[in-house]
Amino acid sequence: MSEASGTTTAVKPQIAAKNAEIAEVRARFDKMTAAVFLDYKGMTVEHVTRLRAAFRKAGVEYKVVKNTLVKQALKDAAFSDKLDSVLVGMTGVAWSYEEPGAAAKVVKAFRKEGPDGEKLKIKAGLIEGSVIDGTAVENELATMPGKDELRAKLLATLQAPLQQFVALLNAPAQNFVYLLAAKEREAEGK
Structure with missing residues (x-):
């Protein structure tokens, strides 16, 4: 037993x-x-x-x-x-x-x-x-894709419209600078 x-x-x-x-x-x-x-x-x-x-x-x-x-x-x-x-x-x-x-x-x-x-x-x-x-x-x-790669893609996707917006905001000022530079070259050429 x-x-x-x-x-x-x-x-x-x-x-x-x-x-x-x-x-x-x-x-x-x-x-x-x-x-x-x-x-x-x-x-x-x-x-x-x-x-x-x-x-x-x-x-x-x-x-x-x-x-x-x-x-x-x-x-x-x-x-x-x-x-x-x-x-x-x-x-x-x-x-x-x-x-x-x-x-x-x-x-x-x-x-x-x-x-x-x-x-x-x-x-x-x-x-x-x-x-x-x-x-x-x-x-x-x-x-x-891993988490880091997905995060990078998401960040790039989120940043793209903001980068385009900033470029659009800067365009008039940049164009004005180009205009002044052209006028300066024209004045020097006379």
Whole structure:
């Protein structure tokens, strides 16, 4: 009788730890703007370490996660059935919290680093509840403008009418100066 209760006591902490890990993964998916699912098979520890450093620098969180944990964490999501074919084999997940394309940009740049970078495979991406394939992640998500680029475009758009307005206000004074300069040249020529 004591063996049975000892086994039950040992199993409970394991279940609690697994539930905590599932909740942690679910929380990451809840607060992310985009996620990229990666297959890192064949990569060396050195390359994975460089990839992790690039993710950290870009503000992206990367973690190797068991497929069953991701499936459990996302079982209530509308798109969970679309991830069944993705969550096979070795899976690393890169979560972007600020800029949706941040993780995809890091992966795209890393894959261009030569034969070692090409070993990193993009399984799929997740953005706004939609699952996109690896090609779309690399060609579309990775090319999305970042926040700073969007801010610069917005600022330029807002400034353009003001710059034109200032130029229109200055035009009469500038034309008057040109007229005076022409008259001065004409007077010197007589």
